[in-house]
Amino acid sequence: MHVASPSGVAAAAAPVTPSVSEETSAEEGSPAKPGAAPTAAPPVSPAGLAACAAYILRGNDTGELITAAPRLYPHLWSWDAAFVAIGLATVSVPRAVTELRTLLAAQWRTGMLPHIVFRSTSDYYPGPDVWDCAVAEAAPAVARTSGICQPPVHAIAVRKVLDAGRRRGGADRALAEQFTAETFDRWLAWYRWIGRARDPQQRGLVEIYHGWESGMDNSPRWDAGYANVVPALDLLPPERCDLRFVRDATQRPSDAEYRKYLWLVHQMKLVRFDEKAMRDRVDFRMADVFMSAVAAVGSEVLAEVGDELGRAEAAAELRSLASRFRRGVLSTVSPVTGLARDRDLRTGAWVEEPTIGGFAPLLCGGDDAVVRRQLRLLAGPQWCGHPRLRYALPPSTSPDSTRFAPRTYWRGPQWPVMNWLVCWALRRHGAHELAGQIREEALRQLSDLEFAEYYEPFTGEPLGSRYQSWTAAIVLDWLLEPYPS
Ligand code: 9WN
Numbered sequence: 001m002h003v004a005s006p007s008g009v010a011a012a013a014a015p016v017t018p019s020v021s022e023e024t025s026a027e028e029g030s031p032a033k034p035g036a037a038p039t040a041a042p043p044v045s046p047a048g049l050a051a052c053a054a055y056i057l058r059g060n061d062t063g064e065l066i067t068a069a070p071r072l073y074p075h076l077w078s079w080d081a082a083f084v085a086i087g088l089a090t091v092s093v094p095r096a097v098t099e100l101r102t103l104l105a106a107q108w109r110t111g112m113l114p115h116i117v118f119r120s121t122s123d124y125y126p127g128p129d130v131w132d133c134a135v136a137e138a139a140p141a142v143a144r145t146s147g148i149c150q151p152p153v154h155a156i157a158v159r160k161v162l163d164a165g166r167r168r169g170g171a172d173r174a175l176a177e178q179f180t181a182e183t184f185d186r187w188l189a190w191y192r193w194i195g196r197a198r199d200p201q202q203r204g205l206v207e208i209y210h211g212w213e214s215g216m217d218n219s220p221r222w223d224a225g226y227a228n229v230v231p232a233l234d235l236l237p238p239e240r241c242d243l244r245f246v247r248d249a250t251q252r253p254s255d256a257e258y259r260k261y262l263w264l265v266h267q268m269k270l271v272r273f274d275e276k277a278m279r280d281r282v283d284f285r286m287a288d289v290f291m292s293a294v295a296a297v298g299s300e301v302l303a304e305v306g307d308e309l310g311r312a313e314a315a316a317e318l319r320s321l322a323s324r325f326r327r328g329v330l331s332t333v334s335p336v337t338g339l340a341r342d343r344d345l346r347t348g349a350w351v352e353e354p355t356i357g358g359f360a361p362l363l364c365g366g367d368d369a370v371v372r373r374q375l376r377l378l379a380g381p382q383w384c385g386h387p388r389l390r391y392a393l394p395p396s397t398s399p400d401s402t403r404f405a406p407r408t409y410w411r412g413p414q415w416p417v418m419n420w421l422v423c424w425a426l427r428r429h430g431a432h433e434l435a436g437q438i439r440e441e442a443l444r445q446l447s448d449l450e451f452a453e454y455y456e457p458f459t460g461e462p463l464g465s466r467y468q469s470w471t472a473a474i475v476l477d478w479l480l481e482p483y484p485s
Contacts, residue, residue, distance in 0.1 A: 029340055037445055044447050050479040053472040055089055056068040057084065060469045061095075065102045069465035071451065074124055076102060078150040080470045081300055082157040087473025089157075089164035090480035096161050097179045102188050106143035106247055108136075109192030110275065113154065114145035119336055120454050122248070125241040126265055130432065133386040136273035147265075147273035148213050151294040152194055155302035156424065158187060160477070162305065173426040179310055188306075188314055191299050197275045205287035206327020207305045208346060209278050210264045214288050217261075218253040219396065219410040220353040220403040222286065224344050229283040251405050251463050260284075261428035286351075287343040289332050293360035296325035297425070300364075326366035333361060339387040354398040355410075356418055363425045375431055378422075384438070388449060390460035391445045393419050393438060399457065413454035413463055416442055420474035431483055439478050446475055 044052075060067045066074060066088075068080040080422045081103045087095035106117040118128040128144035136147060158180060165176020198206045207215055210221040236259050247251050253261070264284055271277035279285065299322040306315035332341045333348075339358025342351040359378060361370045379385055382400050389399075393414045397404045407412040419442040426435035443456055451471040453464030 012459075017075075019190050033103070040161050041354045044079065044449065046443075046479050047060075049443070049447060049449075050476060052449055053087070053451065053479075054469045054476040057469060057476075058473040060467065060472075062119060064210045065117065065201040066099060066469050067119075068470070069468045070463040071123075072453075073092060073468075074121075075119050076297065078103060078113050078115050078117075079153050080115075083156045083420070083470040084473045085157040086160045087470075087476035089161045090476045091177050093165045093168060096157075096164070100157060100161070100179075105182060106140050107186060107190070108140060108145075109138040111189035111191050111195070111196065112138070112149050113152075115148050116151040117145040118146075125237055125242065125376050126262060130262075130266065131382070132269060133273060135269060139273070147268055148208075148210050149194075149198075150213060150215050151291045152191060152298045153294055153421070154190065155187060155298040155305070156479065158183075158305060159301050164183055164302075177195060179294075180305060184302075184306065184309055184311065184358060187302055188318070191295065191318060191321060193247075193280055194249075194295050195324070197322070197400050199292075199328075202324060203390075204292065204324045204326070204331065205324070205343070206277065206291040207285050208288045208291065209268065209282045209284055210261070211284070212261065214291055215355065216290070216410040217353075218257055218358065218397065218408070219355050220401065221288075221342050221351055221355050221357050222284075223353070223403070224347070224349060224351055225286045226257070226260050226348055229260040229263060230261050231282070233263065234259060235262035235266060241446075246464055248407070250405075252409060278384055285345040287332075289340045289342050290357040290363070292325045292411065293340070293363040296322045296329060296364035296366075297428075322364075323366075326364045329360045329364050329368060329397065333370055338370070338377055353403060354394050354401050356394050356415075356422075359394070359422065362422065362429070365429055365479060373427060375434060379434060384441075386457075387460045390458060391441045391455075393441050393445065394422060395453070401474075407463060408462070409454065412457060414445070415454045416446060416452075416471045417474055420477070423478075427483075428439045436483075439483070443475070443478060446471070446483070 017424065031076050051135060060070055060071050065076040067075060068077045071173045079100055085096040085099045089101060103113060103117060107113055123243045125264045133139040133145055133147045141143065160178050162176045165172045177267060187360045194206060236255055242252055243249055264282055268278055271281050299318040303315040303318035303322065306318060329340055334341055337354065338352060340360040342357060359374055365371055377383060378394060382398045383394050386399050396410045397412050397414055403411060418440055423435045423438045445460060450462035451467050452462030453468040455461065456463055
């Protein structure tokens with residue numbers, strides 16, 4: 001695997017405490033200069049980088065919750081909150097616990113954790129009035145939320161909070177242990193819901209009814225599914241809120257895509273977000289292989305926590321869920337490419353696009369030969385070893401794909417949070433060397449102090465939102481968690 005050197009973080013000679021410049025602090029997604037070369041990364045020590053990351057999380061903390069980003073995403077997103085808690089656990093166990101509690105307070109009566117928990121004020125579209133989840137029988141009374149879900153990475157956060165509490169000892173240990181024991185059944189209900197409501201036929205594959213549920217909204221993974229979505233109403237507002245903050249529209253989904261996103265929300269609302277009715281009545285129904293892998297590994301991690309709490313029965317149930325999803329993921333692997341594939345459940349067609357979602361087996365494991373092949377692929381020339389990459393990190397879509405778009409959201413850019421998740425999974429499977437290389441490259445990329453949502457893979461230009469909370473959070477974990485070198 002190609003690893004550029006030297007590492008800007010590790011090799012920074014002078015331990016300069018970085019200051020955030022006017023230019024970087026001014027705007028998220030400040031007017032883009034397409035094709036502009038990024039400025040050289042400032043020298044920054046690991047301690048300086050960690051301090052900046054903590055500062056960003058502090059800045060995005062409303063007290064109520066930590067927003068996913070300061071302006072573009074002024075609410076709490078489900079999987080963002082899990083990553084945020086992972087980062088927070090390194091600096092404040094109580095604050096990490098609060099974040100997870102805020103999410104749990106919005107849990108639906110079915111067990112679903114909603115993809116957005118809205119704050120009282122909103123500068124985001126579609127906001128709580130558009131979602132109007134009060135029409136749903138299962139929606140919580142105490143919080144305004146969206147009516148769909150996101151990948152269930154939360155058990156990883158619970159594990160991290162528990163481990164951090166134990167490492168720190170004293171009151172942190174007591175709090176983390178009490179929190180875990182007290183909330184275990186709520187997390188269990190969430191993973192059970194995924195198994196029951198989103199895999200009703202027990203294929204071992206999580207069904208999604210909106211690209212937003214995957215967390216990879218406009219990835220080429222969903223192009224075939226969206227081809228069947230034909231809005232009968234134009235629900236696009238006169239002004240796209242997101243484009244106020246990311247002014248280069250090529251970095252975001254298009255208007256045509258947004259019309260489909262809003263149409264699906266409308267369809268769900270018509271059936272009052274009833275999970276069975278959504279399956280039949282919404283135009284989009286895909287088996288999401290990456291989310292299935294997250295469900296597998298999440299269930300497994302929660303089962304390990306269950307063991308420690310003496311919850312043997314729940315742990316066995318979670319393990320059987322994990323093996324069902326693992327089998328499902330492995331059943332999708334293409335013998336030709338070695339990548340796992342999503343499936344359009346309306347047409348039965350496999351999705352063959354080479355995206356980061358194809359590495360689902362690296363997350364959940366289950367077949368050593370498949371995992372070994374994926375490790376080679378990941379390090380190879382279509383992915384981290386692509387000769388044009390500025391940093392040797394996996395792009396969201398392979399540059400060899402005809403649908404690759406280097407500046408457009410999930411269609412090409414590198415996502416720091418994905419790098420973290422891949423790295424975490426590699427360590428879990430003992431692939432420490434590759435994990436270490438990805439961590440080092442990612443920290444080098446993030447030494448620009450932009451804490452961007454995603455990066456142009458060839459130039460390293462920061463794109464989308466700046467000061468994104470999960471980007472800051474994973475930096476904290478990487479720098480402050482005791483990892484083997
Ligand atoms: C829609 C918050 C979220 C992430 C998603 C990412 C993006 C929202 C949007 O931002 O999605 O849910 O408005 O584009 O795709 O993964 O959770 O960071």
